[in-house]
Amino acid sequence: MLRHLPLRPVLPLLAASTLCGIAGSLGTVFLLAVIGQVLNGRLHFGPDAATGFMALALLSASGSGLSDILTNMTGQKITAAVRIDLARRMLTAPLAALEKLGRQGLLPILGGDVDMISDLAFALGAISVAAGITIGCLIYLAFLSLPLFLWLLPILLIGGFIQFRARSRGIKGFWAGRAAEDRLHGHYRTIIDGARELRLDRRRRSRIFQREVVPAAQEVRKVTGRAIAFFVGANALGTLLLFAFVTLVLTHPAMLPRDRMTSFILVLLFMKGPIDQMMHNLPVLGRAQVAIRRIADLSARFTSFEPNVSLTQEQDETVAVPARITLDGMGFDYPKVAGAAPFSVGPVNLSLQRGEIVFIVGENGSGKTSLIKLLLGLMEPDQGQILVDGVPVTHETRDEYRQLFHTIFSDFHLFEDGPPPMQGAALNRWLERLDLAHKVSVKDGVFTTTDLSTGQRKRLALVQAIFTKRPIMVFDEWAADQDPSFRRTFYTEILPELAAQGATVIVISHDDRYFHVANRLITMENGRIIESVGA
Numbered sequence: 001m002l003r004h005l006p007l008r009p010v011l012p013l014l015a016a017s018t019l020c021g022i023a024g025s026l027g028t029v030f031l032l033a034v035i036g037q038v039l040n041g042r043l044h045f046g047p048d049a050a051t052g053f054m055a056l057a058l059l060s061a062s063g064s065g066l067s068d069i070l071t072n073m074t075g076q077k078i079t080a081a082v083r084i085d086l087a088r089r090m091l092t093a094p095l096a097a098l099e100k101l102g103r104q105g106l107l108p109i110l111g112g113d114v115d116m117i118s119d120l121a122f123a124l125g126a127i128s129v130a131a132g133i134t135i136g137c138l139i140y141l142a143f144l145s146l147p148l149f150l151w152l153l154p155i156l157l158i159g160g161f162i163q164f165r166a167r168s169r170g171i172k173g174f175w176a177g178r179a180a181e182d183r184l185h186g187h188y189r190t191i192i193d194g195a196r197e198l199r200l201d202r203r204r205r206s207r208i209f210q211r212e213v214v215p216a217a218q219e220v221r222k223v224t225g226r227a228i229a230f231f232v233g234a235n236a237l238g239t240l241l242l243f244a245f246v247t248l249v250l251t252h253p254a255m256l257p258r259d260r261m262t263s264f265i266l267v268l269l270f271m272k273g274p275i276d277q278m279m280h281n282l283p284v285l286g287r288a289q290v291a292i293r294r295i296a297d298l299s300a301r302f303t304s305f306e307p308n309v310s311l312t313q314e315q316d317e318t319v320a321v322p323a324r325i326t327l328d329g330m331g332f333d334y335p336k337v338a339g340a341a342p343f344s345v346g347p348v349n350l351s352l353q354r355g356e357i358v359f360i361v362g363e364n365g366s367g368k369t370s371l372i373k374l375l376l377g378l379m380e381p382d383q384g385q386i387l388v389d390g391v392p393v394t395h396e397t398r399d400e401y402r403q404l405f406h407t408i409f410s411d412f413h414l415f416e417d418g419p420p421p422m423q424g425a426a427l428n429r430w431l432e433r434l435d436l437a438h439k440v441s442v443k444d445g446v447f448t449t450t451d452l453s454t455g456q457r458k459r460l461a462l463v464q465a466i467f468t469k470r471p472i473m474v475f476d477e478w479a480a481d482q483d484p485s486f487r488r489t490f491y492t493e494i495l496p497e498l499a500a501q502g503a504t505v506i507v508i509s510h511d512d513r514y515f516h517v518a519n520r521l522i523t524m525e526n527g528r529i530i531e532s533v534g535a
């Protein structure tokens with residue numbers, strides 16, 4: 001499982017942790033040896049021995065403690081690297097991959113599974129220290145009596161085998177548990193997103209609770225509980241085997257001189273502590289193994305084909321404003337959905353001139369938003385290309401190309417901050433004009449509130465759009481939530497003003513009262529442009 005983790009940068013930390021662990025384990029084993037010698041009367045525990053004993057105790061405690069801390073640091077570094085990598089991938093992955101998984105597919109992995117790696121960091125510290133001490137104890141046992149150690153060996157092997165079997169059964173259970181948790185998260189999402197509807201519909205609310213949430217929660221409990229039972233059962237068997245061995249040794253006192261026998265049993269019983277600690281933490285390792293695989297699967301889906309998607313450029317560069325953008329035979333086929341007719345957009349041939357106002361109209365589902373997504377370079381076309389002043393947009397230049405646009409989608413996300421110049425008298429004028437000044441202002445580049453009505457939120461998004469000053473503005477049914485007066489202001493005043501300032505304005509609209517504002521009216525039907533009226 002570790003091959004899926006970014007281990008290379010943490011190798012020095014791991015090496016330091018291992019060295020400290022070895023030092024701590026040596027300290028512990030020597031402590032045990034001294035205790036054995038004193039109990040057997042072979043060592044007088046005078047002031048010198050006591051000082052040496054305390055020095056060994058210091059070595060044991062500090063070595064194990066440091067090893068634990070360093071392993072934890074390693075784990076936390078790995079967790080941070082995984083978190084950053086996932087965010088980077090999500091910000092640069094093809095949009096289709098992100099949309100396909102959706103929040104329901106993503107959030108359980110980003111939350112639960114990534115947190116599991118963080119838990120692994122704590123567990124690994126404890127396991128590695130315990131493993132070091134156990135190995136040290138085993139070496140000391142072999143030194144005390146090789147024949148008895150050879151007797152012990154098969155018992156250890158049987159215990160190891162039981163653990164191995166329990167582990168693979170347990171991990172299967174953890175996989176099933178995570179799948180059930182994913183379903184549960186889906187139901188949580190329905191409860192949150194559909195909160196209003198569920199208050200109003202007792203029948204649906206009861207059905208979701210009784211038939212979806214409760215069975216999913218019980219399923220998680222059942223499969224995870226069963227998986228943990230495998231680990232606990234194996235642990236109990238291991239304990240039984242250990243005491244069976246102690247019984248064997250005690251019933252054959254002639255096998256070893258008495259003093260060695262005492263030391264042997266002392267070390268054996270002491271060893272149970274670290275072994276228990278390892279066993280206790282093994283389920284965490286199992287769950288982390290599942291989590292790491294799930295994260296690796298997710299990462300594999302988010303591989304960007306675009307080489308130049310920047311995550312470091314915080315300022316807009318001044319871009320040359322293109323005179324013409326052309327969609328040249330562009331087409332896109334949506335993946336087939338069972339039971340539904342496949343939908344394709346295009347092939348589309350369309351040219352957009354700088355400064356014109358273009359309306360895209362058509363019935364619901366005719367492909368207007370899909371066409372816009374193709375134009376914005378958000379969907380990888382199955383055919384055709386985009387030309388900017390005659391130059392094709394490539395994988396390399398697509399992110400650069402997208403920076404030409406500012407879009408307010410019909411299901412837009414309102415960011416709380418605006419572009420850096422969003423301040424001063426110009427901002428106040430726009431807030432006044434859009435009747436927002438009494439509701440919201442901007443403090444340190446951030447809106448004082450976004451808790452507004454749907455129409456007001458859209459107007460705030462419009463303020464952002466205006467101050468972002470991109471050469472091409474796209475509005476997807478912006479006016480749908482506006483009252484008649486703002487609708488009129490938007491179509492008859494704001495759009496012409498933007499165009500007069502040199503912006504190309506593309507509007508998806510069903511407001512046929514204002515179609516006359518457009519320089520060009522493009523009508524879509526069944527994924528194709530069936531009419532283009534105007535300049």
Ligand SMILES: Nc1ncnc2c1ncn2[C@@H]1O[C@H](COP(=O)(O)OP(=O)(O)OP(=O)(O)O)[C@@H](O)[C@H]1O
Binds near residue numbers: 099334363365366371
């Ligand atoms: N994520 C998707 N997966 C599969 N098919 C999709 C997806 N999104 C859209 N479609 C298909 O594309 C068709 C057109 O959708 P689109 O959103 O482009 O229409 P629209 O003209 O903008 O509609 P509306 O006026 O209702 O906003 C849909 O009817 C659907 O068949």
